[in-house]
Amino acid sequence: MGCNGAEFLRGREFMGDAPDVLIVGGGVIGCALAYDLAASGLDVTVLEQERVGAGVSYGAGGMLAPQIEFAQGGPGLEWGMRSLTLYQEWDEAIRQRIGFGLDLDLSGIVRVTNTPNAWGPSDPFIRRHTQMGYVVKRLDASTIREWAPQIHPAITSGIWVVGGQVDAYRATRMMAQAAVSHNALIRSGVMVTGIEDGCVMTTAGRLCAQMVIVATGAWLPHLVDVPLKPVKGQRLLVALPQLLARVPIFGDNIYVVPKASGQYFLGATTEPEAGYDQNPTLEALMDLGTAAVGLFPELRHASVIEPWAGLRPVLPGELPLIARVPRYERVLAVGGHYRHGFLLAPITARIVRDWMVSNAPLPPDFSYQRFETA
Numbered sequence: 001m002g003c004n005g006a007e008f009l010r011g012r013e014f015m016g017d018a019p020d021v022l023i024v025g026g027g028v029i030g031c032a033l034a035y036d037l038a039a040s041g042l043d044v045t046v047l048e049q050e051r052v053g054a055g056v057s058y059g060a061g062g063m064l065a066p067q068i069e070f071a072q073g074g075p076g077l078e079w080g081m082r083s084l085t086l087y088q089e090w091d092e093a094i095r096q097r098i099g100f101g102l103d104l105d106l107s108g109i110v111r112v113t114n115t116p117n118a119w120g121p122s123d124p125f126i127r128r129h130t131q132m133g134y135v136v137k138r139l140d141a142s143t144i145r146e147w148a149p150q151i152h153p154a155i156t157s158g159i160w161v162v163g164g165q166v167d168a169y170r171a172t173r174m175m176a177q178a179a180v181s182h183n184a185l186i187r188s189g190v191m192v193t194g195i196e197d198g199c200v201m202t203t204a205g206r207l208c209a210q211m212v213i214v215a216t217g218a219w220l221p222h223l224v225d226v227p228l229k230p231v232k233g234q235r236l237l238v239a240l241p242q243l244l245a246r247v248p249i250f251g252d253n254i255y256v257v258p259k260a261s262g263q264y265f266l267g268a269t270t271e272p273e274a275g276y277d278q279n280p281t282l283e284a285l286m287d288l289g290t291a292a293v294g295l296f297p298e299l300r301h302a303s304v305i306e307p308w309a310g311l312r313p314v315l316p317g318e319l320p321l322i323a324r325v326p327r328y329e330r331v332l333a334v335g336g337h338y339r340h341g342f343l344l345a346p347i348t349a350r351i352v353r354d355w356m357v358s359n360a361p362l363p364p365d366f367s368y369q370r371f372e373t374a
Ligand SMILES: Cc1cc2nc3c(=O)[nH]c(=O)nc-3n(C[C@H](O)[C@H](O)[C@H](O)COP(=O)(O)OP(=O)(O)OC[C@H]3O[C@@H](n4cnc5c(N)ncnc54)[C@H](O)[C@@H]3O)c2cc1C
Pocket: 024, 025, 026, 027, 028, 029, 030, 047, 048, 049, 050, 051, 052, 053, 054, 055, 056, 057, 058, 059, 060, 061, 062, 063, 064, 190, 191, 192, 193, 215, 216, 217, 218, 219, 223, 232, 233, 234, 235, 267, 268, 269, 309, 310, 311, 312, 313, 335, 336, 337, 338, 339, 340, 341, 342, 343, 344
């Protein structure tokens, strides 16, 4: 199996000026890694081909909704819950460090449906989550409107679950800034073109480190052998002066996320056949707009701020990879967070930190072996 992460660091005195860790990719995953590793005293450099947050982390909803995203339970839900707890720690630590936090709002998530009298006493979602010890509150027509004053009058069934949101782009940049405050170096405009064991070939020359971490999101297969695919997602950002909702609202075919800026995020499409195409399309945006107006009729008066499309990185099983790349001792692949990159960013970074600093094993939930047995 070779050495674990912490053992590599013992060789650091032989590496001259080379950093302990080279992170390829400055999305939320690369920036979370940079923050947690740099805060632990490691010498970290991030190589980003464009600028921090230029990939799919730019336009995501920033929702932290483990019970909705992993409704069936399983390891995703458990890791998601642990990540939520870490978010509170990070928000506070980053605010103390650089004067700005992650704008974390953990007021919860509301799921509503057009089906009357849904979520009765024997509802499988409520039973399952309650048995696992997670909070689910049933909402009636009046309590739904405490969270979403302008929701369509026909909506009378809903639930409230634990969770919340960050502003995706801003949180990514704050993690990067917090990493820099711990002496991390972020090199924008440096593209990695190839990988060797412990080294990368880049548009700025060959660079080496004790450990290379490849966190290039949907572009992971361009550098390492992984069964990862891009899944295009489109969203529409709009503005409206009225308060429609206080927390993210999931409907049957749309979600609406109220942002601190007074804007509303309407999302999102799931287009696995679109490959690496990142162009928003009129058809998808019209569908999103129609579904959103169906949930919040006032949205028909909203001004369009920004249509956008990005590429979610997905692996078989829809859980990320946090594992050493086969054939290499000093290359770790961290990616494939699909719809959960913001939710899972802190716990992902903490797993890698514990591996590198404290010799903790990498969890089998995120291993390469999953694909061999699939
Ligand atoms: C519409 C939409 C809504 C979403 N909403 C949510 C949500 O509410 N909650 C949630 O948790 N997740 C959400 N997601 C998913 C989330 O956006 C992703 O899981 C997460 O952003 C992935 O982060 P990443 O750092 O792996 O990838 P990216 O943000 O894409 O970062 C990868 C970076 O690597 C760089 N790069 C690539 N190749 C190279 C190279 N060769 N050399 C140097 N740099 C390179 C890229 O420029 C990029 O900046 C959403 C996604 C979409 C599309």
